[in-house]
Amino acid sequence: MPDEPARNISGGADGGGAEARFATGDPETRAEAVVDALGDVYWRKAYRGRDAFPCLVRTILSQNTSDTASQPAFDALMDRYGGDGDLAAALATADREELAGVIQPAGLHNQKSRVIVESAEEVVTDFGDADAFDRFVREGDPDAVRDRLLDMRGVGPKTADCVLLFSGGRGGVFPVDTHVHRIARRMGVAPADADHEEVREALEAAVPTEKCGFGHTAMIQFGREYCSARSPACLDGPAACPLVDLCDRVGIDTGAGKVVDPVEVDD
Template structure:
C-alpha cells in the first residue's frame, strides 16, 4: 500500500494522520463502497492533531494552486515567522504585509493570500488571545460553531474550514471537497452531476460513515490525480484501466467516443 504523499494538504508525516484499519463488512451505500476501495488502494487513516492556526495558514496557501507551489511557500513562512519561542498568529499580526506577500509568493495570489492570513491572525489574537487558545476552540468547540466561525473569516471558504476541522480538530464526519473530490464524486454518480462543492460535501457526509470521511477525502484526491483526471480519465482506455470502473457511472465520460465533459454538462 503506498504511503500518503508528504505534499498532501494533510501534512504528510507531520500531523498527517495515524494509520489504522476500520471494520470490514458490507457497505451500506455505493459511496462507502468507493471509499472502502480507495482505502484498500491507498491508505486508511485517522486524522487530527495538527496545530489549528498553522493548518489554517497552510490550507489558505493551497487555494487555487498545487501542493508543489504551496508547500514551499508554507515552509518559507514558517522559517521566517515561526519558532519554538514564538506564537505564529501573534507574530503575523505584527508582520509587514508586503514582506509576508513576498515570502509566500510561490503559492500564487500572494497579495490576496497575505491579506487573508494577516486578517485571520488578527481575528485569532483579538478573540482567542493566541494560537494555543484557538487550537483548543477548534478541537473542543461545537463543530458547527467552529465551522461557522472559520467561515466568517474573510477569504476562508468551506474547503479551508473543513480541512482545519479534519486535520487539526480531528473531527469525524468531515469530508472536505476540493477540485478533485468535486469532479470524482459527480463523475462516479455519488452526487448529482450539477452539485456545487457544498452539495457534494453534504452528499458524501450523508453516505460515508463518520470515521471513513477523513481518509476518503485524501484518498479520493489521490485517485483523481492517478486515474480520474479532468481531461483524460483512465477509463478512456477501457474499464480495465480503472480499478473503480465497476463502481462508476462515468457521468460526462464516453469511452466509445473519447469525449469528456463536466458532469453538469452531460446530457
C-alpha cells in the same frame, strides 16, 4: 491493509495522520463502497493533531494552487515567522508586502497575505493566542467552529473543513476540493449539478463518520493518479481504473474519447 504503494501522498510516515482500521462488512451506500475500494488502493488513515492556526495558514496557501507551489511558500513562511513564539501574534503584526514576497510561490500572494494577516489578527483579538484558538478548534462544538472559521475573510467551506479534519480530528467531515467535486459527480455518488457544498452534504450523509477523512485524502490521490479532469484512466480501457465497477462515468464517452463536466451531460 494494503502495502504502502510506491506513490501515495496519504500513506507512510510522511503522509500525516495515523493508520486506521475501519469496520468491515457490506457497505450501506455506493459512496461508502467507493471509499472502501479506495482503502484497497491506499492506506486507510485517520487525521487529527495538527496545530490549528498553522493548519489554517497552510490551507489558505493551498487555495487555487498545487501542493508543489504552496508547500515551499508555507515552509518559507514558517522559517520567517514561526520561530519559537506564537505564529498568530507574529503574523498579526507582519508587514503585508513583506509577507506577500515570502509566500509568492503559492500564487495570489497579495490576496493571501491579506487573508493570513487578517486571520491572525482575529485569532489574537478573539482568542488571545494560537494555543487558545487550537483548543477552540479541537474542543468546541463542530458547527460553531465551522461557522467561526467561515466568518473569517477568505476562508471558505473547504478551508474550514480541512481545519476541522486535520487539526480538530473531527469525524464526519468530508472536505470537498476540485478533485472530490469532480469525482463524486462523475462516479454518480452526488448529483451531476451539485455544487461543492451539495457534494459535501451528499458524501457526509452517505459515508460513515470514521471514513470521511480518509475518503477525502484518498479521493484526491485517486483524482491525481487515475481520474483527472481531462484524461481519466478509463479512456485507456476498463482495466486501467481500479474503481471502474463503481463508476457511472457521467460525462465520459469512452468510445469517442470525450470528457465533459458532468453538469454538461444532457438528460
